[in-house]
Amino acid sequence: MNELSPHKLTAKDYATDQEVRWCPGCGDYAILKSVQKTLADLEADPANTVFVSGIGCSSRFPYYMATYGFHTIHGRAPAFATGIKLANPKLDVWMVTGDGDGLSIGGNHLLHVLRRNVDIQILLFNNEIYGLTKGQYSPTSRPGTRSPSSPGGSIERNLNPCNFALAAGARFVARTVDTDQKHMPEILKRAHAHRGASFVEIYQNCIVFNDGVFADFTDKKAAPDRQLRAEHGHRLVFGPNGEKGLRLNRDKVAIEIVTIGENGITADDILVHDETDALLAQMLVTLDGPDAPVVVGVIYCNPVDTYDAGVARQVEKAKSAKPNADMKELLFAGSTWTVD
Amino acid sequence: MATNLAQKPTASADVRVPASLESVVIRFAGDSGDGMQLTGTQFTHSTALMGTDLATFPDFPAEIRAPTGTTFGVSAYQINFGARRVLTAGDQPDVLVAMNPAALMTNLDSLKPGGTLVVDTGSFNDRTLAKAGYTSNPLEDGTIAPYHVIRLDISRMTLESVKEFGLSNKEAMRCKNMWTLGLMLWMYGRQRQSVVDWLKGKFAKSQQLADANIAAVNAGHAFGETAELAGDMSHSTVGRAEVAPGVYRTITGAESLALGLVAGSKLAGLNIMFGSYPITPASTLLHQLARLKEHGVVTFQAEDEIAAICSAIGASFAGSLGVTSSSGPGIALKGEAMGLAISTELPLVIVNSQRGGPSTGLPTKTEQSDLYQAIYGRNGDAPLPVIASSTPGDCFEVAIEAVRIATKYMTPVILLTDGYLANAAEPWPVPDFDSLKPFKVQFHTEAEGFSPSHRDPETLARNWAIPGNPGTEHRIGGIEKDFNTGNISYAADNHQRMTDTRWNKVLGIADDIPLQEITQGDATGDLVVVGWGSTFGPIYRAVEQSRAKGLKVSQIHVRYMWPLPKNLGDLLKGFGKVLVPEMNKGQFATVLRDNYLVDAVRLNQVNGQPFKVSHLNQVIAETLG
Numbered sequence: 001m002n003e004l005s006p007h008k009l010t011a012k013d014y015a016t017d018q019e020v021r022w023c024p025g026c027g028d029y030a031i032l033k034s035v036q037k038t039l040a041d042l043e044a045d046p047a048n049t050v051f052v053s054g055i056g057c058s059s060r061f062p063y064y065m066a067t068y069g070f071h072t073i074h075g076r077a078p079a080f081a082t083g084i085k086l087a088n089p090k091l092d093v094w095m096v097t098g099d100g101d102g103l104s105i106g107g108n109h110l111l112h113v114l115r116r117n118v119d120i121q122i123l124l125f126n127n128e129i130y131g132l133t134k135g136q137y138s139p140t141s142r143p144g145t146r147s148p149s150s151p152g153g154s155i156e157r158n159l160n161p162c163n164f165a166l167a168a169g170a171r172f173v174a175r176t177v178d179t180d181q182k183h184m185p186e187i188l189k190r191a192h193a194h195r196g197a198s199f200v201e202i203y204q205n206c207i208v209f210n211d212g213v214f215a216d217f218t219d220k221k222a223a224p225d226r227q228l229r230a231e232h233g234h235r236l237v238f239g240p241n242g243e244k245g246l247r248l249n250r251d252k253v254a255i256e257i258v259t260i261g262e263n264g265i266t267a268d269d270i271l272v273h274d275e276t277d278a279l280l281a282q283m284l285v286t287l288d289g290p291d292a293p294v295v296v297g298v299i300y301c302n303p304v305d306t307y308d309a310g311v312a313r314q315v316e317k318a319k320s321a322k323p324n325a326d327m328k329e330l331l332f333a334g335s336t337w338t339v340d
Numbered sequence: 341m342a343t344n345l346a347q348k349p350t351a352s353a354d355v356r357v358p359a360s361l362e363s364v365v366i367r368f369a370g371d372s373g374d375g376m377q378l379t380g381t382q383f384t385h386s387t388a389l390m391g392t393d394l395a396t397f398p399d400f401p402a403e404i405r406a407p408t409g410t411t412f413g414v415s416a417y418q419i420n421f422g423a424r425r426v427l428t429a430g431d432q433p434d435v436l437v438a439m440n441p442a443a444l445m446t447n448l449d450s451l452k453p454g455g456t457l458v459v460d461t462g463s464f465n466d467r468t469l470a471k472a473g474y475t476s477n478p479l480e481d482g483t484i485a486p487y488h489v490i491r492l493d494i495s496r497m498t499l500e501s502v503k504e505f506g507l508s509n510k511e512a513m514r515c516k517n518m519w520t521l522g523l524m525l526w527m528y529g530r531q532r533q534s535v536v537d538w539l540k541g542k543f544a545k546s547q548q549l550a551d552a553n554i555a556a557v558n559a560g561h562a563f564g565e566t567a568e569l570a571g572d573m574s575h576s577t578v579g580r581a582e583v584a585p586g587v588y589r590t591i592t593g594a595e596s597l598a599l600g601l602v603a604g605s606k607l608a609g610l611n612i613m614f615g616s617y618p619i620t621p622a623s624t625l626l627h628q629l630a631r632l633k634e635h636g637v638v639t640f641q642a643e644d645e646i647a648a649i650c651s652a653i654g655a656s657f658a659g660s661l662g663v664t665s666s667s668g669p670g671i672a673l674k675g676e677a678m679g680l681a682i683s684t685e686l687p688l689v690i691v692n693s694q695r696g697g698p699s700t701g702l703p704t705k706t707e708q709s710d711l712y713q714a715i716y717g718r719n720g721d722a723p724l725p726v727i728a729s730s731t732p733g734d735c736f737e738v739a740i741e742a743v744r745i746a747t748k749y750m751t752p753v754i755l756l757t758d759g760y761l762a763n764a765a766e767p768w769p770v771p772d773f774d775s776l777k778p779f780k781v782q783f784h785t786e787a788e789g790f791s792p793s794h795r796d797p798e799t800l801a802r803n804w805a806i807p808g809n810p811g812t813e814h815r816i817g818g819i820e821k822d823f824n825t826g827n828i829s830y831a832a833d834n835h836q837r838m839t840d841t842r843w844n845k846v847l848g849i850a851d852d853i854p855l856q857e858i859t860q861g862d863a864t865g866d867l868v869v870v871g872w873g874s875t876f877g878p879i880y881r882a883v884e885q886s887r888a889k890g891l892k893v894s895q896i897h898v899r900y901m902w903p904l905p906k907n908l909g910d911l912l913k914g915f916g917k918v919l920v921p922e923m924n925k926g927q928f929a930t931v932l933r934d935n936y937l938v939d940a941v942r943l944n945q946v947n948g949q950p951f952k953v954s955h956l957n958q959v960i961a962e963t964l965g
Contacts, residue, residue, distance in 0.1 A: 016815070018827060047810035052654070062815050063828065068807040070657055071817025072650065073680050079615075079647035083654025083662065084807070086638050087613050091658060091807050109650075112643040311638060318633035325634040327606055327773045331599060335534065336589045336770065337389050339580075 009043065011036040016066045027178035027204035028057060031125065032064055034184040035094075039067075041185060042192060049092045052081045054101040057132045058125035058204070061096040075106025078113035081120050085308040092192075093120040099140040100130045103159055107139075114168040116307040117196040121188070124161055124199065125178075127206035128213050135209035147209075162285035165199040166278065166300060172198040173281060173300040177218050178205060183229070183296065190298050196306045217294045230284060230297035235270040238293045245270035246287075255283050257291045276302040361578045363422025364528065365430030368520075369447045370439030372415035373405040375517035380417025381765070382521055382538060386530040387421045388590040388767050393581035394421035395877060397429030397950065398763040402620065402703040409471040411442045421528075423579035427877035429764065431952040437520060439463060439494070441472035448484070457487045458523075460516070462495025494519055501559030505552040515556035522560025529577040532557060584769060591768040593732040593761035597691065598628035600739025602635050603773060604689075605661045607740065608747045609780040611636040613655030614663045615648040620703040621759035622667045622693040645673035649690065653677060656686040657816070659783065659806035661743060665691035667759075668710045669700065675718050681752040682722045682842060684816045685802045688752035689742045695759045696948050705948030706760035708873050709924035714754045715902045715931065721839050723846040725749070726902040728756040730876035733768040735761060738899065744779050749849055750801040756901065758923075760950060761874045787811020793826035799852075800845035847903050856905035861887060861894030864914035867964055870940070871921055872898045872928055875951055879921060882956030893960055901928070909936040919943055919963050921951055 014036040022028045039049065049067035053059035055074035062069025068091075072080045081095045095113075102110045102124050113122070129147070130136040136149040140161060144153040165173050172194040176187040184202070191198035203214045217226035228238035228246070237245040237260075247258045247269050258265045274280060281300035287293065319325070366383070370376045377398055384396055397418040406413025420430035432452040438444040440463040451457060461479065469477055478484055479491065498519040502512045518539070525532055536554050543550035591599075605612045614637060616626040630639040638660070642648035645666055652662030666674065671692045681688045694710045696702025714726045725745050729738040735757055746753045784790065784803035792814040794803050805812035814826065822829035823837050860883050861868075871879045876897050883895040896911060898904070912918055912932070918940045920929040926942035933940050943959050945951060 045810075046813050048808055050658075050807050051815075062817070065815075066813060068813050069815035069817075070654070070684075071815065071819065072653075073676055073818060076646060076650040076677065079642060079650035080654035080657070082640065082642075082647075083613060083615060083651030083656075083660075084658040086640055086651065087611070087655035087658035087660035087662075088806075088808060108643055109647055112647070311640075315633045315636075315638060322634040327603055327635075330602065330632070330635065331770050331773060332587070332589070334589055335385065335389060336587050337391060338587050339391055339583055339585050 009040050009046075011040045014039045014046065014066050016064055018063050020064055021060065022057060023208050025207040026057070027127065027206070028061070028125065030178045030181065031123070031184070031202055031204060032061065034181055035123075035188065036065070038185045038188040038192070042189065044092060048090065049094070050084055051094050051096060052077050052084065053096040054106055055132070056098040056101045056130075057206075058096050058098040059101055075101050075104070076109055077101070078106065078109035078118075078122075082113055082116070082118050082307075085118055085120060086311060089119070089308045089312050095120050095122045097122065097124050098131075099124065099126045099128060099138045099161065103139045103161060103164065110164075111168045114165055114170040114197050114199060117169070117171060117304060119195055119197070119306040119308050121191045121198045122200065124201050125204040126161055126201050127204045127210055128158075129206050129210035131206050131209055160286060161201045162199070162299065163282065165201075166282050166285065170199045170300070171196045171302050171304055172298070173285070174199070174298045175201045175203070175285075175294075175296040177203045177214070177227075177296060179218060187298065190301070194301060195303055226293050228293035228295045230273045230275070230295050230299055232273055232275040232298065232301070234273055235267060236273050236284075236295075237270055244293075247271060255287060257289070257293075275300055278302065361422075362424055363420060363426060364435065364578055365418065365420045365433045366435045366437065366524065367416055367418040367433035367447060367450065368437045369414055369416040369443035370517070371408055371442070372401050372403065372413045374415070374439065375514070376400075376415040376417050376439070379517040379521045380419060382535050383524060383530065384419055384765050385538070385590060386525060386532070386534050387419070387528075388588070388765075389534055390531060391580035391583075391588075392421045392423065392578050393426040393583060393767055394419055394765070395426045395429045396420075396765045397760065399949075400704055409440060409442055409468050411446050411472055414443050414446045416443070416447060421578055423581050425581060425583070426766075427880050428953060429950065431954050437524070439516065439520070441468045441474055441478070444478060445472045445474065448478075451487060453486055455487055456490065457484055458490045458492065458520075459484075460494035460520075461491045462493040497559065497563065498556055501556050502552040505548055505555065507548070507552055511549070512552070515553050518553045518556040519560035522557035522562075523564050524560075525557070526561045526564030532561060583767070586769045588767045588769055590765050591732055592624075592763055592765045593729065593735045593757055594624035594628055594693075594763070596732050596735040596768065597625055597729070597739050597755075597757060597762075598632065600736035601629070601663060601689065601743065602632055602637060603736070603776065604740040604743025605636065607776060607778045607780070608661060608743055609778070610659070610661040610747070611638065612663055613638045613640065613652060613660040614665070615640045615642050615651035615655070616665045617642050617645045617648045617670060619645070619667050619670045621695055621762045622665050622670070622691065624762055625665045625691060625693070645670035646677060649674040649677040649688075653681050653684075653686055653688055656681075656688055657684075657807070659808070661687065661689070661747070663689045663691070665693070667693050667695045667703075668697045668713065671710060671713060672717070678724065678752055679718050679720060679722050680818045682718070682724055683818045683820075685750040685842075686752075687746035687750055687804075689739075689746050689755060690752055691755045691757065693757050693759055693762045696946065702948050704759060706758045706874065706950070707923050707946055707948070708756075708758060708875070709927065709946065710756065711901065711924065711927040711931070714756055721843060723843050723902075724752045724754060725846055725849050725900075726754045726756060727899055728873045728901050729761060730873055730897055730899065732761055732764050732766045736771065740776065745849060745852075747781050748779060748801060748852070749799055749845060750804060751846060756873060758874050783809065784812060785809050790814070791824070791826050792816055793821060793824060795841075800841060800848060850903040850906050853900045853903075853905060856896060856898065856900075856908045856911055858911065859895040859897040860884065862892070863894070863911070865892035865894050866916045867891070867893045867919060867960065868896055868912065868915040868917075869893060869919045869921065869956075869960065870896045870898065870912070870928070870932065872901060875921055875923065878951040878953050878956055881953045882960060885953065885957055886960045891960065891964060893964075898928075901931070904931075904935060909938070912936055912938050917941060917963055919960065921945070921956060921959070923951070
C-alpha cells in the first residue's frame with residue numbers, strides 16, 4: 001500500500017477490514033464507494049492521505065478508509081485538520097463532516113477553516129437531520145420538520161451550506177448527490193485538484209430518519225427537471241432536453257427560469273457558467289421557488305494563496321534570515337551580565 | 341507620565357544618610373496606560389544589570405485604559421531588590437511613588453509605616469482628588485503624616501525638562517514616568533545607560549520623542565543629584581547580591597516558559613505547533629513563541645480555545661509537538677479535547693497561566709485555583725500528569741520536563757503557572773543547553789506487525805507512527821479501542837483493561853520523576869509547610885525566618901502535582917503538623933488528605949496578591965501553638 005507498490009491500486013485497496021456500521025441503505029455507503037474510487041483514480045498514496053472527521057454518522061468515515069485517519073470530537077474536525085496541515089503541509093487531508101457536526105456545534109470552526117483557506121477537502125454530508133442521536137432536526141432541516149425534538153414541527157429557518165461557505169470566503173464550492181456515482185468522483189477530483197479549502201456539499205439520504213427528503217430532485221424521474229449541472233463555460237441549462245435555463249434579469253439582478261423557444265428566448269439568452277464569479281455562485285446556490293432547479297457541480301472555484309503555504313513561507317523566511325539560529329544563542333539573547 | 345516610587349532601607353532605614361542598603365522594596369503606582377509597567381521593568385533591568393538580586397510584582401487592572409484618574413485604573417509595579425538573595429516582591433513597599441491621587445488612595449495602605457512617599461503634587465487638584473474619592477486633600481489633612489513624604493511637582497518639572505523639544509502638552513506629560521525613573525535611578529545608584537539604549541530603540545522612528553524621554557530621565561536624575569533635598573531624600577546604594585558565578589539575564593515566567601518549550605522540543609527532536617487563543621494572562625506566551633519561527637516553531641492563533649487545543653492535537657498526530665496555552669476559563673473549554681488526547685494517547689503540553697476565578701474572575705490577578713481542574717477536571721476516568729512551576733526561572737525546567745513526559749509517555753501534560761509568575765521578573769543564570777540530556781523521539785516506522793495500540797511494556801506508552809510513513813496507516817479516535825488491535829471496541833472487559841492501562845501509565849510516571857526533597861530544613865520536625873507554584877518565595881522566606889527563631893519548621897515545595905512523588909507521603913509523616921498555604925480554598929490540601937490520610941491544615945488566600953511573609957510567619961507560629 002505504498003508508492004512502491006507494483007500494482008495500480010483499486011477502490012478496494014482503500015477499504016479497511018472493518019465492518020461498515022451504517023444502516024442498510026444509508027447514503028453514506030455510496031459516498032464511501034465514490035471516495036474510494038476517486039482515490040484509486042487519483043492514484044493517491046494512502047501513506048500520505050489523512051481522513052479527519054468530527055462526530056456523527058458521517059464522521060465514522062475514517063475507520064473505513066485504509067489511509068491515516070483521525071475520528072476526533074464533535075464539530076472540531078476543521079481545527080484538527082488545520083493542525084495536521086501546519087505540522088506537515090505535504091499531507092493530503094480530507095475532512096468529513098455532517099450538517100449537525102459542521103454547521104451546528106462546529107459552525108465556528110467550519111467558518112474559519114474556509115476563511116483561512118487551509119488546503120484540505122471538506123465533504124459535508126447533508127441529510128438535514130441528526131442521525132446518530134436518533135432523528136432530531138438539524139440546522140439544515142426545513143422549517144416544519146417533525147422530529148422527536150420538534151413534534152409540532154421545527155420553527156427554525158434552515159441554513160444553506162453552500163451559501164454559508166461562500167459567505168465564509170470559501171474559494172471552492174461544489175455540490176453533488178450521494179447516489180450519483182458518475183458525478184461525485186468528478187466533483188471530488190476537482191475538489192482535490194483545487195489548492196485551498198474545497199467545500200463539497202453532498203446531498204445524502206438518511207433512510208431511517210429523513211428518507212426521501214431530497215427525492216424531489218434526486219429521483220431519476222424528477223432529476224432532469226429539477227437538477228442543473230453547472231459546468232464552467234457552459235450554459236446553465238436543465239430539463240430532459242436542456243430546454244430550460246437560467247437568465248439574468250438585469251432589472252432586478254436576479255436569476256429567472258426561462259424556457260428556450262418560449263417568449264422569444266434563445267440559447268444565447270441563457271447565462272454561461274463562470275465558476276470564478278462569486279456573485280453568480282451566490283445566486284446559484286440560493287435559487288429558490290417551485291420551478292427552480294437545484295444546482296449541482298462546481299459552483300465556485302477561484303483559487304488564492306493558502307493559509308498553510310503562507311505559514312510555511314514565514315517559517316522559511318525566518319530560517320533563512322537566521323540560518324544559524326540555535327538554542328544557545330536564544331538563551332543568551334538580550335542583555336546579560338557576568339558574576340565572577 | 342511620572343511614576344511614583346517608594347524607597348526603603350532595610351531596617352528602619354534613615355534615607356537621609358547615604359547608605360548601603362541590604363534590600364529595598366519600591367512600588368510605582370499611577371494611571372494604567374501611563375507607563376508604570378515600563379517604568380518598573382526599566383528600573384528592574386537597570387538593577388539586574390548591576391548584579392543586584394530582585395523579584396517583581398506587576399499589578400495592573402484588566403482594563404487597558406480605564407478612565408483617567410480613577411482608582412480602578414491604577415496600575416502598579418513593585419520591585420524588591422537587594423544585596424542578598426531576594427525571593428519575594430516584598431510584603432510592604434519601603435517606598436511608594438504615587439503619580440496621582442488615585443494611586444495614593446489605592447496604595448498608601450500598603451506602604452510600610454514610616455516608609456517614604458514620593459508624590460507628584462502637580463497631579464493633585466480638586467478634580468483629580470474628587471475622582472479618586474478624596475473629600476479632602478490627603479497632602480494637607482494629615483493622611484500622610486505617618487510617612488516620610490517627598491513632595492515634588494513632577495508634572496511641572498517634566499514639562500520644563502522637555503520644553504525644548506516642542507512636544508504637545510499631552511506628549512510632554514507622557515514623559516513624567518521617565519523623569520521619575522531618572523530620579524529613582526539616582527536614588528538607588530542605578531545606571532542609566534540601559535534605559536537610554538532602550539528609549540532609542542523604542543522611539544527609533546521619532547528622534548524627537550526619543551530625545552525628549554531621554555532628557556526627562558536625565559532631568560530626573562540631575563534633580564536628585566543637584567537639588568538641595570538632603571533633608572528629604574538621599575542617595576542610597578544597594579550592592580551586588582552574593583550569587584553563584586555565571587552569566588545572568590533577567591527573565592519573566594512567560595519568557596522562561598517559551599525558552600523551555602523550545603529547548604524541550606529540540607531535546608525531543610520535534611518542531612512545535614503552538615495553538616492558542618488570546619487570553620489574559622496567557623497571551624504573552626503566544627507573543628513570545630510567535631517570534632521564534634527560526635527555531636521550528638509554528639504558532640496558530642485559533643478562532644477559539646477549543647480550536648487551539650484541537651489544532652495542537654492534530655499537529656501531534658502528524659508528528660509535531662502540539663502545545664496549547666490558556667488561563668482557567670479557556671482551559672475549561674479545552675476539557676473535552678484533553679480527553680481525546682488521553683484516549684488517543686498523543687503527546688501534548690497544556691499550559692495554564694492561572695488567574696482569579698471562577699468564570700471571568702480576576703483576569704490580571706493571580707491565583708492557584710485550577711488545581712482540581714487540572715487533576716480531576718474531565719469527563720470519564722481521564723488521568724494526566726500535572727506539574728507546576730514555582731519561580732519565573734523554574735518555568736524553563738518545568739517546560740522541558742513537560743515535553744519529556746508528554747513524548748515519553750504519549751500523554752497530554754498540564755503545566756501550571758500563574759499570572760504572577762508569567763509577568764514577574766528575576767535574574768536568571770543562563771543554563772548550559774549542551775548539558776541537558778536529549779530525549780529524542782523515535783517514530784515507529786516499521787510496517788510489519790504494526791498496530792497503533794502496541795505499548796512499551798515498561799512505560800506503557802503506545803507507539804507513535806505518523807502520516808507520511810508507508811505501511812503504518814491507522815485510524816485513531818475517541819471511541820474506546822481494543823487493547824490489542826486498536827480497533828473500535830465496546831467490549832466490557834476491554835474497557836476495564838483500557839481504563840486501567842491509561843491509569844497505570846500515568847501513575848507509573850512516579851517512577852520516572854525525582855523523589856521529593858525537603859526544600860528547606862530538617863527531614864523531621866514539628867511542622868512542615870507544603871507549597872506548590874508561585875508561593876515558593878514567601879514560604880521559603882517565612883520558613884527561613886521561623887527557623888532563625890528556633891522553630892522546628894521545614895519546607896516542602898512540590899513540582900510534580902500528579903502523579904505525586906513516591907516518597908511524599910513518607911516525608912509528611914516525619915512532621916507533627918502539615919500546613920498547606922495556597923492561593924485557593926485548599927485544593928492541594930485535599931489532594932494530600934486524599935492520598936495520604938494526613939491532617940493537612942489549610943491556609944488560604946484568594947485576594948489576588950501573593951502571600952505576605954509576615955502573615956505566613958504569624959500562621960506558622962500559631963500552628964505550632
